[in-house]
Amino acid sequence: MNIPVKTTDASYEVHLGENILQEFCVQYKTALEKADQLVIITDEHVWTLHEEYVREHFAFPFKVYIVPNGEACKTFESYFAVQTFLLQQSCSRNSVLFALGGGAVGDLTGFVAATFMRGIPFYQIPTTILAHDSAVGGKTAINHPNGKNMIGAFYQPQAVIYDFHFLATLPAMEVRSGLAEVIKHALISNVEWVNEFFALPNIESIDKETLLQWIEKGIRVKANIVELDEKEQSFRKYLNFGHTYGHAIEATIGYGKITHGEAVMIGMIPALMLSEIHGNVEKGYAKKVYELAIRLGYNFGHVLNCPFKRLAEFMLKDKKTTNGELHFALLQEIGEPFVQVISMSDVLICDERLRKWIKEGM
DSSP states (O other): OEEEEEOSSOEEEEEEESSOHHHHHHHTHHHHHTOSOEEEEEEHHHHHHHHHHHHHHOOSOOEEEEEOSGGGGSSHHHHHHHHHHHHHTTOOTTOEEEEEESHHHHHHHHHHHHHGGGOOOEEEEEOSSTHHHHTSSOEEEEEETTEEEEEEEEOOOSOEEEEGGGGGGOOHHHHHHHHHHHHHHHHTTOHHHHHHHHTOSSGGGOOHHHHHHHHHHHHHHHHHHHHHOTTSSSGGGGGGTTHHHHHHHHHHHOTTSSOHHHHHHHHHHHHHHHHHHHSOOOTTHHHHHHHHHHHTTOOGGGGGGSOHHHHHHHHHTSTTOBTTBEEEEEEEETTEEEEEEEOHHHHHHHHHHHHHHHHHTO
16 A cells, blocks of 8 residues: 655655565665665664564665664764764765664654765655654654754655554554554544544554554545645644643653653643633543543653653743744644644643642542
């Protein structure tokens, strides 16, 4: 199955299917044969699990560079180390990179590709559910101690190869992390789809076929929005639903100490509370989604380890903040997102309500 992505700067396809890596090599044979070097950037965990499959099904000679696992790879040091490796291997403007891993590896590899010799081609080969979101759309970045994804570029891949083979080894923590972005895509696009999640008794009850259908729908939501607004001037800001507060949680706790998806799930609750105030979302909907998240095993206890003053500092440094004003992606109705300037006092009210729910459930 192929999903086209068309932007002002690029057109490419997201390829979805089981065991499609070899098929990809056949389809892109002409382009890959022109490259003087093929380099796979991955992390130790992914390479340990999938080296045999990749070596068996990737039809071209390649080199491998292994970066730290998870968000730990999105640092100046890792970025510099990958650039150094490419130079040491005599890579050129005719070289091609492959991001094999989760969202962090994809973000780092994309930024390296965007800046090595002013830009070389790269392909996304996501290995997590979360990366169904991050691999599509061309956002590339590394983190800074003062904020997440603060240094980066919009740089589209040549293609995204979403081989479901890689998902078989995902631990429950990664399934939960990826599912948060899937739920986000549902909330900003389709109320009937959201209702499918409310029917879940727990995360273990999700069968593979349903999960893959949800991933496909999520990619289509992302692709449609990216086509409308590649550089995040308007519509693409809707994809930040849950991210302003969520990124602040992530930064306060420390990158890699909480999964990105879990932080986004936490961040969606204050965003839904604000949607009840500033939009027409029915009262109590935020609590309903919070109870779903608890049922699915998300850990909201992290919030209690984050003083609001610290969260506020990070929110004010968020890329979506302009002239000290917080720009929150909210919902007018479920499936109808919009962007609203929000006061920090309103966020504080929601934060206090969330902390109260957490303490009541302990």
